[in-house]
Amino acid sequence: MGAAGEVRILGPVEVCGPHGRAELNGARQRSIVAVLALRAGSPVSVDHLVDVLWGDDPPRTAVRSLHSHVARVRQALTDCGMPGALTTKPGGYQLDAVVDAKTFDRTRDLGLWRGEPLAGTELFGWGRAEIGRLREQRIAALEAYWGDRLDRQNAVEELERLVVGHPTRERLVGLLMRALHLDGRHSEALEAFKNLRHRLADELGADPGPDLTALHTAILRRDPALHSARPAQLPARAGHFTGREAEFDALKGLPPIVVVSGVAGVGKTTFAVEWAHRVAEHFPDGQVFLDLQRLTPARALTEMLHSLGVPADRVPADPTALYRTLLHGKRVLILLDDVRRARDVLPLVPGDQGNLLLITSRDTLSALGTRHAVHTVSLDLLSEREAQALLSDILGAQRVHAESDATADLAIHCGRLPLALRIAAARLAIRPGRRIADLVRELTRNDPLDVLTVDGDDRTVRTVFASAHRTLSPQAASLFRVLGEHPGASFPADLADALGPGLDELVASHLVNETGNGRYGLHDLIRLFARQSADIGDGVERLLDRYLTVAHAANEVLNPRHDLVTRPPSDDLPFPANRAAVLAYLDAERDNLLHVIRLAARNCLHRETWQLAYLLTSYFEARGNWAARVEQCEHAVEAARALGDRRAEAEMLRGLGIALQMTSRIAEAMVVQRQALALVREAGDLRGEARLHNNIGNAHSELREFERALESYRAAMGVHGAAGDEEGVALARRNLGYTYVRMGRPDLAAEPLFAALETFRAKENARLEAATLMSLGNAFHQLADLPQALLYFADALRISREITDHRFEADALTDLGVTQLALGDPAVALEHLARALEVCRALGDRHREATTLRRLGEAALALRDLAAARDHLTAALAVRTQAPDDFELAQVHRTFADLEGRCGRWTEAARHWARAVALFSSCRRS
Incomplete structure (x- = not known):
């Protein structure tokens, strides 16, 4: 009972206020309260009150008497703690209070009934009709109540008592018949129908309705459908439900x-x-x-x-x-x-x-x-926000807020899997003093499937995964365990299909999930369970063998000159034999390639380690991502040494040298290339020796040691010629011409470049044709024939895009931008350079990215966009720290000096200029 009090009319009329029960003296006062309660919240006119209190023949003093009684009722309500509950309205009165009859309308709570409605009142007209309405509501509610509870022990007894009070009410009699039938008292159920039929005939001259007659027939037949019950079997809700x-x-x-x-x-x-x-x-x-x-x-x-x-x-x-x-x-x-x-x-x-x-x-x-x-x-995994909300709900917002970083880490270690999160939270909840970071540390150092348990609860992450695993077919279970060894975040469907049947079953069982674009993956905790679920024997070998098959087929398309590894042809390849399709497939797998080689190295599968790295050489030549390539080659070198295969060691040292050079680690590159050169000379491998001379020349060129570079390229030409390798000779010529360009001697570059171009076109080597066209473009740029330079660069860009070689595409775009800038069209230059920057970033080539940013700064300066120029040059300096190159760094500082001078910041301009001069001097000394 609230502070406002309650008026009760479902039984003797009474008012219960905060200070106790109101003193209502006489039937008239109780009747006034009852009538106003029936219209609680709305005004009731004086005429309506007179009609219901005195009927059709009220005394002449009825209105005066009404006002007097209302005054006494108002005082009684005030005395019990309900002042203001009874108010005067235009032409009548209004009661504002909680009324049990109104509550019953809303809730159908039979506990509100205390006897006959409006007991202790004397009402006429519509007042008496209200009593009949309330009685009907009560009996209807009783019918609904017992209709849901026919199987209760006292149902028959209560329904018999109700039927005595309402002997011709068919709904009640029908309920009694059902209850008797469910209790096994079939003859008594039929007798109840018989009694009703006689009473209706005697009192009303009528027969029972069709529904009751049908029920009688069903009981006669003992129809099983009569045993229908109203079950309520839902389990309790989980505590701390969040999200979804x-x-x-x-x-x-x-x-x-x-x-x-x-x-x-x-x-x-x-x-x-x-x-x-x-x-x-x-x-x-x-x-x-x-x-x-x-x-x-x-x-x-x-x-x-x-x-x-x-x-x-x-x-x-x-x-x-x-x-x-x-x-x-x-x-x-x-x-x-x-x-x-x-x-x-x-x-x-x-x-x-x-x-x-x-x-x-x-x-x-x-x-x-x-x-x-x-x-x-x-249902997917919880979002980061939902995972943290669940932990906060269980552990308390204050505890989670105090260790917000650790909470985020906990959600990650639990894989945002609700069961894992709940178990982790339960472990923390039983030890309020334990830090969340301590549990994160335990998950990091130990097997998470062992950690994610709670004493006394056998429903752990491991057990629910095990129950899912038990339902798999043998083929799907075998595939699941092998896929658990896959080291990447996702894998292509063809990989799973090549390893055995069962992928669709694993997806349907949600042990493997689709990640989009025909790729699939395992949740981190499921992958861990898969690896622990059984001894899979040659599972890793099967994975690596598939990757070797694919890498070999890709290499055959991209650059069959890499021919140290041979494998039988396969009819089960995931791409057609064309360069674009091969590169697209390997692009989708790029994030996995290093992980797969690490897997091979970790399992001491030395042959697979170096062969995979070797067969992927042509892909990295086309796509870059040299930082990953460095680690691949390091694993491959160690594997070759473990096998005692000096030819493989030399080849992978060569690959490592190229990767180190491409990541601006030139001094290290020179060391490993010379190690490789010693090995191939020892083996009498002329082709390998010639290629290493080329690579060493490239390193000298990057160090701006141009004379040494020229010596190496001439040595490469000689050895390639002795080995009868025309394309090798052409490559050395191209590198020779490129070095002349870098030396500022374009007059000497044309002859070797045109000779190389003729060979590459004859051999249909589009990649090296594009590289040579770019070198020719640079030569003609230096010769001030800018329109001819643009033609060479445009051809190089076209070919690079045709063969989807993104590294050369970036170079050609940059060269086009620089040439357009020289032609006085910085807006067009900016377009080419912006696209080049996108390609460099997609490749992860920090050296090219820094160079392109510097060129963008120059284009922005030409457009007098000083703010954009500052942004590009600042970014170039930042990126250059990850790809050191003193000559290029000097160029950035020189351009920065120009920018600061235009801004009138002479001190800053001088500082940048001094830095540029020092770097240029250092380059000349070295």
Whole structure:
């Protein structure tokens, strides 16, 4: 009872205020309170009050008497703590208070009734009609109440008492008949019908209605459908439920069949139970819950009939028809938890669309959708915000806020998997003094599947994964364990298909998830479980063998000159034999390539380690990403040495030298290239020796040691010629011409470059043709023939794009931009340079990125966009720290000096100029 007090009219009329019960003297005062309570919150006119209090023949003093009684009632209400509850309105009075009859209208709470409504009053007209209305509401509520509780022990007794008071009320008699029948008292149920029929005939000259007659017939036949009950079997909601609002919103239309699927531990049952509770009021005929992990389909159907009130001895041989009959015309929510296969649930689909079938399954149950309209909810991992909200809800916002970084780390280590998060939070909750960071450290240092457990609870991350694994076919289980060894975040479908059947089953079971673009992956904790689940024997070897097959086929397309490794041809390749398709496939796999080589090295599979790195050479020549290439080659060199294969060691030292040079580690590159040169000379490998002379020349050129570079290229030409390698000779000539350009001697560059170009075109080597065209463009740029330079650069760009060589594409775009700048068109130059910057960043080539940023700064200066120029040059300085090059750094400082001079910042300009001069001097001395 609130401070406002309560007026009770569902029994003797009384008012209970904060200070106790109001003293209402006489039937007239109680009648006034009752009538005003029936219209609580609205004014009642004096004429209506007179009519209901005195009827059709009120005395002449009725109005005066009414005012007097109202005054006494108002004082009584004030005395009990309800001042202002009874107010005067124009032409009448209004009572503002909580009224039990109004509460009953809303809640149908039979506990509010204390006897005959409005007892202790004397009412006429519509007042008496209100008494009849309230009596009808009560008996209707009693019928609804006992209609849901016919199987209770006292149902027959209570219904018999009600029928005595209402002997001709067919609904009550029908309920009594059902209750007697359910209690096994079939003859008494038939007798109740007989008594009603005689009474109706004697008093009204009528027969029972068709519904009651049909019930009588069903009892005579002992129809099993009469045993229908109103089950309420939903499990309790999970504590601290957070998130999933988008998924709940998608279910607002209450589709008749819903499948909630997702990876083990993602919270399917928790979600389904939460939603079932939210919508339970829409299913007044009951809610059934069955765990299908422990039930056969036949047993599940029998359990369903028991839940609907059918006794064990009345379950027919074919229960499906009875099941659908019992649900016909009803609104029942059926929650089937942990369904394995679509065929297990098909017999349990209701025939009536008014019911709701809610299913949880690790499988998507796609076969169910071929027969029925199914709404699927695929639960994903929690978002970072939802994961932290769940931890905050369980542990308390203050504790989580105090260790916000550790909380974020905990969510990551739990893979944002709800079960893992709840277990981790439970471990922290039982030890309030423990730091979240301590648990993160434990997860980092130990097996997370061992850590994510709670004493006394056998439902751990490992056990739920194991239960999903047990349902797999042998083929899918084998594939799952092998895929667990895959070291990358995702893998292509062709990889899984090449390793064996079962990918579709793993996806349907959510042990493997689609990541888009034909790629798949495993959750981190699932991958860990897969690796621990069994001894997989040659699983790693099978993975690596597939990668070797693909890498070899790719190399055959990109550069068959890399021919140290031979493998039998394969009919099962994931790409057609053209350069664009091969590069596109390897681009999608780029993040995996280093991980796969690390896997081979970690497992001491030395042959696979160096061969994979070797076969990927042509891909990295086209695409860059040299930082990863350095580590690949380092693993490959160690593997070759472990095998004692000096030819492989030399080749991978050569590859390492190129990668080191491309990452601006020139001095280191020179060391490993000379090591490789000694090995190939020892082996008498002329081709290998010639290639190393070329590479050493490139290193000298990058160090601006041009004379030494020329010596190396001439040595390369001689050895290539002795080996009869025309393309090798042409490559050395191209490098010779390129070095003349860098020396500022374009007059000497033309002859070797044109000779190289002729050979590459004859050999249809488009990649080196593009490289030579760029060198020719640079030569003609220096010769001040800028239109001719543009033509060479445009041809180089076209070829680079045709063969999808992004490194050369970036170079050609940069050269076009520089030439357009020299021609006085900085706007066009800016377009070319901006595109070049995008390509350099996609390649991860920091050296080219820094150079392009410097050129962009120059173009912005030419456009007088000083703010943009400052941004580009500042970025160039920052990137150059990751790709040191004193000559290029000097160029940046020189351009910065120009910028600061234009801004009038002479001190800063002088500082940059001095830095540029010092760097240029250092380059000349070296």
